[in-house]
Amino acid sequence: MSRQSEPSSIFSKRLRQARQDAGLSQKDLGILAGLDPFVASTRINRYEQDVHAPDQATAKRLAKALGVPLAYLYADNERLARMIRAFSALDATEQDRLLQAIEHA
Amino acid sequence: MSRQSEPSSIFSKRLRQARQDAGLSQKDLGILAGLDPFVASTRINRYEQDVHAPDQATAKRLAKALGVPLAYLYADNERLARMIRAFSALDATEQDRLLQAIEHA
DNA sequence: AAACTAAGAAAGTCTTAGCGG
DNA sequence: CCGCTAAGACTTTCTTAGTTT
Helix, strand or coil, rough: CCCCCCCCCCHHHHHHHEEEEEECCCCHHHHCCCCCCCCCCHHHHHHHHCCCCHHHHHHHHHHHHHHHHHHHHHHHHHHHHHHHHHHHHHHHHHHHHHHHHHHHC | CCCCCCCCCCCHHHHHHHHHHHCCCHHHHHHHHHCCCCCHHHHHHHHHCCCCCCCHHHHHHHHHHHCCHHHHHHHHCCCHHHHHHHHHHHCHHHHHHHHHHHHCC
């Protein structure tokens, strides 16, 4: 991961965006996700800067702490990102109804 | 990553599922994704068994080779997985129409 | 307080060289 | 051909200890 002058990864950008939307500091997000308070700030910072990438278990805990589906953190275009968040806010019945509609379009 | 008797990660399961749906061998998928042919089979195998996890750049190339959005490989429930695939098959106009409908539900 | 960084310690992945179905 | 695996080489992340805004 992480070459010098590359654009930030999708994950990095979505993570920062979602954290700021949630009004959390880097440290607070890390703690919420179950990281040791002494390392929380450093680790979240490195993820957002795309210097390091978390393993899948950590990514899952971050998504949970942020109240977004894990898949949202990997959505590589804005429409898909919006769709994932909106869809996850629906209840099961509405999700099923929507799937029927889309899959038979 | 990877403890002995844990269930496979979301990524592992979706990767295998998508590869089999595409009718590819582990080796062929790896080659399609740009891996060195000499290591392709081993690496895809390790990803599917959740022994190792690829970096984000590799995950992105795998998704592309499989014809699914990167986010699909991280969808942690079946409804969301189906939604991501169906949505990504729509053209931009239809995606926008759908977003309007969902976000104002 | 919040965001950020360097560097050694620690933990991970990758390549090579295979086995068995 | 296909799926799978061990182990040393190699590469990455993590913790500590800070600086900067």
